[in-house]
Amino acid sequence: MKRAKVTAKDLINESILILKKHKIKEAKLNAELIMSHCMNGDRIDLYENYNKYLTKIEQNLFRSLIRRRIKKEPVQYIIGKTEFMGLKFKVNKNVLIPRPDTETLVEFAIKYSLENKINSKYRILDYGTGSGNIIISIAKYSPNLQYYAIDLSREALILAKENAKSNRVDKDIFFVQSNGFSSFNSRFKFDMIVSNPPYIPTSVIRKLPEEIKSFEPLISLDGGEDGLKVIKDIVSNAYRHLKKNGVCLIEIGYEQSESVEKMIKEVAKYKDIKFLKDLAGIKRVVFFKKK
Ligand SMILES: C[S@@+](CC[C@H](N)C(=O)[O-])C[C@H]1O[C@@H](n2cnc3c(N)ncnc32)[C@H](O)[C@@H]1O
Structure with missing residues (x-):
């Protein structure tokens, strides 16, 4: 007996029901992103291909990726890409998935x-x-400056370089593997230091949604006992690496603004401390200048 042909639309509809049954939010969006990936296109192209018959290979691939989503793997890791500041970025398990919240800082x-x-x-x-995502977006939208980016993770830097290349700013950004500022001589000064550091207290990580705690790299999340370990490293050292009136912008976690403000004041090297709020009205970024 000949089996009925299956269209993209048939499989999307079938998987929406399955995803909903497993309490996956935005089931339609997830199914469409995964289908577009299986058909080697973007979501925008999908509407033209909705009634296209799928090959057996495409059907099997789609079903296997939906099974990964049911196990709570973020859709961005499954399809290997995301968008930030209107630009395309590759992502994998070695890097945090860029969040819209970080656009406030950028x-x-x-x-x-x-x-x-x-x-x-x-x-x-x-x-x-x-x-x-941060330095590439800045290099794209505020061009012709000097851009440097550090990370402790070698794997993250490999991907960041690939993203710089696909966004055509690879010749402008200098990537360095470094634990904090350790690779920089303090005679080499910056006008601006930006960071979205790991800022989640270690004990809170296990309470995060499965999607985050089981899939995103711990090194990107874990801010130590009080969540402030890396922020403290930046605040207590940034003045050595900033020019006079140079500025620092750090993304912070929910309810960290008071401790961070206190920490900045204690260093006694900074002025003009202010907080930028995100779309939800939460103090999301701290800004301060070197005296
Ligand atoms: C929250 S993620 C931010 C990633 C990206 N900038 C973003 O906004 O999505 C924090 C990054 O800091 C890096 N990191 C953690 N500790 C570090 C350290 N001591 N020195 C340099 N990088 C560090 C992690 O590897 C991770 O890539």
Whole structure:
């Protein structure tokens, strides 16, 4: 007996029911992203291919990827890509999936550098670059400056370099494997230091959704006992690596603003401390200047 032909639409509809049964949020979006990936296209192309018959290989691939999503693997890791600041980024299990919240820091950094650069010697450092989303976006939208990015993870840097290449800014960004500022001589000063460091207290990680705690790299999440370990490293050392009036922008966690403000004041090397709020009105980024 000949088996009925299966279209993309048939499989998407079938999987929406399965994903919903397993309490996966945004089931339609997930199914469509996975289908577009199986058909080697973007979601926008899918609408033209909705009624296309799938090969057996495409059907099997789609079903196996849906099974991974049911096991709570984030869809971005399954399809190996995401978007940030309107740009495309590859992601894998070695890097945090860029979050829309981080666009608050990036938008401010772009605006500030465009308004304050004096010449092309304006230097920006991204501490903990991960997929490279922050420094690549800044290099794209505030071009012709000097960009540096560090990460402790060699695997993350490999991916960040790939992303810089696909976004055509690889010649502009200098990537360095470094534990904090250890690879930089303090005579080499920056105009701006940006960071989205790991800031989740160790004890909170096990309470996070399965998607995060079982799939995203611990090194990207774990901020030590109080969540402030890496933030403390940045605050207590940034002044050595900043020019006079150089600025620092750090993304912080929910309810960390008071401790972070206290920490910055205690170092006694900074001025003009302020917080930027995200779309939900939460203090998401701290800004301060070197005296
Ligand atoms: C929260 S992730 C941020 C990734 C990316 N910048 C983003 O916004 O999605 C933090 C990054 O900091 C890196 N990291 C953690 N500790 C570090 C250290 N001591 N020195 C340099 N990088 C570090 C991690 O490997 C990870 O890539």
